[in-house]
Amino acid sequence: MNNADVAAALAEVAELLELKNESGFRIRAYENAAKALSNQTEDVRSLVATGGLVKIKGIGSGIARTIEELLSTGHIVYLDQLRSEFPEGVRRLMSVPGVGPSLARRVYVELGVTNLDEFRVAAEDGRLASLPGLGEKSAQNVLRAMERVNKQESRVSIGKAVPLVEELMDALKDVPGLDNLVPGGSLRRWAPTIGDIDIMGTSTDATVAMGCLVSLPQVRQVLSHGHTKSTIITDNGLQVDFRIVEAEAYGSLVQHFTGSRDHNIELREFALSRGQSLNEYGIQDVKSGTRMSFSDETSFYAALDLELIPPELREGRGEISAARARRLPNLVTLGDIRGDLHVHTEWSDGTLPIEAMVDAARQRGYEYMCITDHSGGIGVAGGLSEERILQQIDAVHEVAGASSDIHVLMGSEVDIRRDGSLDFPDQILERLDWVVASVHSGFNQPEEQMTQRIIRAMENPHVDAIGHPTGRLIGKREPYAVDMEAVFAAAARTRTALEINSFPERLDLVDVHARRAKDLGVMLVINTDAHAPIHLDNIRYGVAMARRGWAEPANVLNTKTFGDLCDWLKRDGP
DNA sequence: GCCGTTTTCGGCCCGACTGTTTTCAGTCG
Secondary structure, three states, X not given: OOHXXXXXXXXXXXXXHHHOOOOHHHHHHHHHHHHHHHOOOOOHXXXXXXXXXXXXXXXXXXXXXXXXXXXXXXXXXXXXXXXXHOOHHHHHHOOOOOOOHHXXXXXXXXXXXXXXXXXHHHHHOOOOOOOOOOOHXXXXXXXXXXXXXXXXXXXXXXXXXXXXXXXXXXXXXXOXXXXXXXXXXXXXXXXXXXXXXXXXXXXXXXXXXXXXXXXXXXXXXXXXXXXXXXEEEEOOOOEEEEEEEOHHHHHHHHHHHHOOHHHHHHHHHHHHXXXXXXXXXXXXXXXXXXXXXXXXXXXXXXXXXXXXXXXXXXXXXXXXXXXXXXXXXOXXXXXXXXXXXXXXXXXXXXXXXXXXXXXXXXXXXXXXXXXXXXXXXXXXXXXXOHHHHHHHHHHHXXXXXXXXXXXXXXXXXXXXXXXXXXXXXXXXXXXXXXXXXXXXXXXXXXXXXXXXXXXXXXXXXXXXXXXOOOOOEOOOEOOOOOOHHHHHHHHXXXXXXXXXXXXXOOOEOOHHHHHHHHHXXXXXXXXXXXXXXXXXXXXXXXXXXXXXXXXXXXHEHHHOOHHHHXXXXXXXXX
């Protein structure tokens, strides 16, 4: 039973309360508690033990008791009661876009529908359309939405979304009268996965511009089409929301549409406490009714006496109080990165020779880079034997000697075996400039074992960093069970860096982990794990994740100059 | 159910669009 399990139980309570048409405020309380818990890196069990649970904003005494009940008995009596009122499938009906708690409840109560299959039949045979207040269009919309769900056109990784949006933005350039186009939402916040794309702009004639947008050739389906807001599905299955306002309100529009929901709610609550009401058109003084418009975000936040909050921080995780106190972090930027310390070549599972990868790093203006091919334990990745890595050491040194404009380091991504020992003996590791240790097997080990395995690797004085520390693959593999608090403590103690792996499918560490690591004094390192030159460009995703984790340049190892990096590498081991 | 730099009670973000309606509830972001 970990934080995610408990959060899921609380979220289920919220969903069932929605079905019951309970007070929206109670529902939000459970939703907020679930979210607050999943933003915690400290294990819920230790939070209970130390009494830290109620100190978390959004968890009060009531929900704290519920969590304790779940941990001690494995059940929440209240949740079991709620479950007995609605078959499991009824809750699932709400996963269909456009189907909320009201409709789900009605089709269950009035039509006896208990799952998605029965729902489809009811939509097809006319029973859904026959309900008072509904009609044929509603039924058709349900059927089309179910089709989309089946095609799994839901969330995509940011690595897929960014190129698609860049392509779409290019197509939008020619829409007449449309200016200042910019993507917003989770994409602008660089969230690891994107549900739908938000695109904002200004126009003197929004109606005409909207008409052009919804009739673009890329549009497969129009979900809604209004004067200032439209929603479409593109031919590659992406949902795109367009929002247009007049130029004078552009600042508040961009702010409004960058979100997140939690950030916006907290910001509006904060504004209300100051007697101001916020919306996408500006700020209204509640008493006098005076309205202010903002053409840029800086002046919008300034009108609330707040520093400009970078989009990556707008997740409702304390950024508003930090902005009030003028204590926002000075976030690391792409330009701060001086080198890539996790790069593969054809010596293991990369595609190109050492020289080509060095060249690619050179072209990106790096001061240094490190070759880190796999060790032999990774059979499928063509890992190097001891004999082969000794040869590669010579090969890399040769390339390094011939490179005057970039420092080329020789390293390894050494496999952490199931018992925490490493795939190369110390006599080899000590000859390397840089060692990334990673888990590539035995993902199903119990948490205690996995935690000790990683800590043991960190205790090896030759290990400089842990690669992709939680092992997750977005949409494919959950993170392995590991006590991250213990990993952070060991990383701080052994002065081992933790990687933010920039591969869009990994993005590991994730933001909340990166932030916790930073707070505990753990050094981060942003690497691409490149297997081909183009992968080096993924660094932007890793930097974005670091920014979402509130990281400053001083928290990121590869912002150091080569000289400072060398000094760091000479640090004392455990 | 949670929360408090006016509050331990009385609040709790805000607006656009749709479908089926003659005025609004539901859903979404």
